[in-house]
Amino acid sequence: MSDDEKKNEDSKGFEGAAETGDPTAQADAAAEATTADAQSAMSSSGTSAEPAGSAAEAADRDVEPAPAAAAEPVEAPQSFPVTVIVRRYDPEVDDEPRWVDYDVQMYPTERILDALHRIKWEQDPSLAFRRSCAHGVCGSDAMRINGKNRLACKALVKDFDTSKPIYVEAIKGLPLEKDLIVNMEPFFDSFREIQPFLQATGKPEKERHQTIAQRERFDDTTKCILCAACTTSCPVFWTDGQYFGPAAIVNAHRFIFDSRDEASQVRLDILNDQEGVWRCRTTFNCTDACPRGIQVTKAIAEVKQAMMTGVKL
Ligand code: SF4
Numbered sequence: 001m002s003d004d005e006k007k008n009e010d011s012k013g014f015e016g017a018a019e020t021g022d023p024t025a026q027a028d029a030a031a032e033a034t035t036a037d038a039q040s041a042m043s044s045s046g047t048s049a050e051p052a053g054s055a056a057e058a059a060d061r062d063v064e065p066a067p068a069a070a071a072e073p074v075e076a077p078q079s080f081p082v083t084v085i086v087r088r089y090d091p092e093v094d095d096e097p098r099w100v101d102y103d104v105q106m107y108p109t110e111r112i113l114d115a116l117h118r119i120k121w122e123q124d125p126s127l128a129f130r131r132s133c134a135h136g137v138c139g140s141d142a143m144r145i146n147g148k149n150r151l152a153c154k155a156l157v158k159d160f161d162t163s164k165p166i167y168v169e170a171i172k173g174l175p176l177e178k179d180l181i182v183n184m185e186p187f188f189d190s191f192r193e194i195q196p197f198l199q200a201t202g203k204p205e206k207e208r209h210q211t212i213a214q215r216e217r218f219d220d221t222t223k224c225i226l227c228a229a230c231t232t233s234c235p236v237f238w239t240d241g242q243y244f245g246p247a248a249i250v251n252a253h254r255f256i257f258d259s260r261d262e263a264s265q266v267r268l269d270i271l272n273d274q275e276g277v278w279r280c281r282t283t284f285n286c287t288d289a290c291p292r293g294i295q296v297t298k299a300i301a302e303v304k305q306a307m308m309t310g311v312k313l
């Protein structure tokens with residue numbers, strides 16, 4: 001009997017039991033029908049112990065199984081030589097910084113940070129630079145690469161013209177300590193000065209509420225990782241080391257426009273200084289340099305406007 005014929009017989013039995021009104025007969029018929037269905041389904045889907053059309057069955061019947069589709073050959077990425085020229089300075093040996101050439105084998109998807117590691121680990125262990133996360137989060141490896149401030153861990157080799165050398169030097173405007181390391185203290189002094197923490201009085205019952213729109217007002221400036229790429233790309237900061245600089249203003253913005261904060265005016269007064277926001281000449285270097293894509297110049301303009309017209313949340 002075929003599967004279909006068997007199913008029809010089973011369903012007839014079930015209907016017959018239903019007509020008789022005998023509950024025991026109905027239950028038996030239903031159980032039988034279910035078992036028959038399951039067996040039929042297993043047979044047609046090939047999930048039985050000896051599935052129809054399996055490789056084992058084909059082997060029993062001396063049938064050649066179909067060959068697997070040939071995989072496309074994947075070309076392995078090739079490394080190539082890159083010349084990296086680093087501005088070195090050792091205060092114990094050098095009177096002046098000097099440029100030193102290094103040839104390194106690099107893959108296109110590697111970063112300038114990888115090139116520096118390769119130089120340090122394979123050629124000259126005395127090379128000094130900062131890095132921590134290696135993934136654009138900690139902000140410790142800002143440096144000047146081909147004249148532009150970038151994070152070395154985010155600068156891919158394939159984005160440079162590697163037929164020419166890649167120049168790497170320390171960020172400008174902060175005291176040079178060694179090779180690619182600068183003294184960050186003046187930068188953090190300005191940051192601390194603008195009081196970068198929430199100041200709110202009163203104890204809320206549960207939490208301090210904020211609408212989505214109020215949170216969005218300062219969302220952009222919450223992304224700062226304090227890498228100093230903006231401040232050290234600013235020509236005003238290069239010539240006037242006392243200027244607060246874009247990063248301090250960005251972090252002031254983050255709290256000035258926070259609806260929960262009560263010290264906005266204190267920060268505006270701090271920045272309404274001859275070394276404050278009015279030093280900004282709107283060159284946009286800071287916005288170009290920011291690895292987090294923060295609209296730095298816009299944030300500075302908003303702080304200037306808040307000084308003139310009051311904070312609009
Ligand atoms: S604003 Fe951007 S460039 Fe400036 S310190 Fe913050 S993350 Fe770095």
Ligand code: FES
Nearest residue numbers: 134136138139153
């Ligand atoms: S090493 Fe952390 S941002 Fe580059």
